Ligand code: ADP
């Protein structure tokens with residue numbers, strides 16, 4: 183031990199026993215100083231048994247022992263090869279054996295001292311341990327090990343978990359003594375949480391499983407609380423500063439809109455419309471996520487909101503993730519608005535420069551009321567005269583950053599548009615609360631009347647003929663079908679055309695088959711969609727461009743090739759293209775799943791029809807990261823918390839953060855100082871909070 187005082191900022195090379203080489207290896211993991219070392223938490227624990235003398239080991243009882251390797255050999259050959267070693271201490275001998283790990287002959291050598299743990303079995307006169315956990319001991323590890331939970335750290339090839347453990351052990355007590363808590367004792371007591379000091383101590387050197395759980399709970403809570411606090415501060419900040427046009431509804435406006443719709447809204451649609459219109463009437467910019475399963479009728483709700491904006495003399499825009507979907511929306515809205523005075527345009531990359539210029543000029547002068555386009559609208563130099571509402575369809579990856587970009591479209595701070603984000607990929611509530619903590623959420627949890635459940639079947643590839651025979655029968659009854667093929671990068675057209683050719687010459691000879699993919703010119707695409715909608719095409723062979731939004735009620739069969747290549751959310755979206763009319767629909771997944779996850783996904787598809795339930799299942803299979811694609815954007819970096827497991831902590835942290843912001847909207851009380859510093863360090867940049875507090 184040196185006499186120099188050490189603190190959390192002390193570099194790791196000043197820890198006794200850590201030389202320059204070790205420090206460098208630690209730096210690779212970002213473990214440059216003591217604080218960072220302490221923040222590097224074990225990702226799991228192993229229970230180490232108390233060490234026994236070899237003579238005390240019993241067959242069938244897991245235990246650990248140490249000794250000297252006195253002999254080794256490789257026996258058997260090929261796949262039966264095994265590595266054997268003899269471990270000896272003053273009391274006796276233990277045989278060790280590993281199958282199929284011949285490389286161990288180069289690692290475990292006679293003369294080495296080894297620690298092993300496993301469950302011995304009796305073999306003749308001696309005990310044998312097969313595949314023990316082992317560790318090569320330094321000469322100077324004197325003490326017998328007691329029973330304990332050993333922390334296992336993420337390391338590198340140059341830095342073992344043991345090395346990290348040793349470094350942590352050197353500094354743990356003095357380091358945790360310097361960690362200050364951003365919560366006071368009463369706050370923690372009310373939540374039955376340990377102090378930050380205790381939490382770190384228990385993570386690195388737990389006395390029991392109970393301690394690990396307690397420590398995890400505190401640290402997970404902190405992570406979630408920080409995130410919620412950031413989100414709530416940001417939201418409050420925006421609400422105070424930004425102004426949106428007020429878009430009140432009236433009986434007259436509502437009556438006119440209702441007359442436009444060809445159907446009665448479902449109860450759920452009416453509820454969501456009420457939620458939206460009450461938002462729109464206020465000068466605070468709306469930020470609302472509308473989630474509803476595939477086919478629940480989100481478009482009508484969006485149309486309603488846009489017409490409220492137009493009725494108030496403003497403009498509205500609707501953005502879709504693909505051109506095909508933008509075209510579909512445009513077609514649907516055109517239908518709806520036939521004979522009305524609402525002026526609408528479709529802006530995609532397929533129009534000519536002259537058309538575009540004309541369109542943008544009309545938009546800027548207020549001669550257009552509604553604009554439909556792709557998400558590219560965001561990045562383009564599109565100017566509105568008075569944009570009051572933006573509807574973003576089918577976009578759950580639309581994060582905080584993009585919405586910030588949108589706000590800019592409204593011009594100055596006094597005319598921020600209201601924003602509605604619609605998604606059919608239901609976001610598990612847990613994720614919605616975390617990632618979209620600054621959004622209000624409306625849920626359309628009811629399908630329009632008369633919908634039939636979709637039957638889903640899984641077929642192996644060698645029985646695909648059955649699927650196509652089935653399509654033929656349905657087509658011959660006057661129904662229509664989709665065939666979806668996975669997209670191979672750069673080969674969309676080729677892949678789809680090949681399937682079209684195969685089917686035309688085989689199972690579906692004589693039926694009207696057309697191709698649809700993202701690379702087709704817009705005119706062709708629109709023509710094909712129009713023909714399919716009219717029924718002059720029987721089978722549409724497509725890539726996932728039809729994933730969202732396509733709405734043809736007479737289509738009752740969907741066959742998805744290589745279904746194991748798609749994610750669960752995507753499969754559900756695709757399946758949602760059928761089951762839109764009153765006919766009984768079928769979805770056939772052709773797949774030869776190769777991983778346990780794929781098997782689980784297909785089974786989930788087969789047995790679950792509800793999108794929310796599927797999303798929760800997906801979440802359990804895959805975890806949240808991928809689902810929301812938010813990891814990369816740094817919006818949600820959770821190391822300890824696990825959204826699938828920590829729902830109660832999430833709720834608690836959300837309520838706590840909201841209360842905190844109510845009491846201290848600028849985090850400027852003295853007792854907030856530490857919290858504010860830590861918050862800014864973590865989220866200051868990502869959420870644009872640098873200007874808060
Ligand atoms: P999604 O929520 O998937 O975007 P859509 O808005 O495309 O769903 O609606 C799916 C279909 O249901 C459309 O054909 C639409 O016209 C129809 N629809 C929507 N709402 C109702 C309703 N209340 N009654 C009957 N049909 C409806």
Ligand code: MG
Nearest residue numbers: 480481575731
């Ligand atoms: Mg839709």
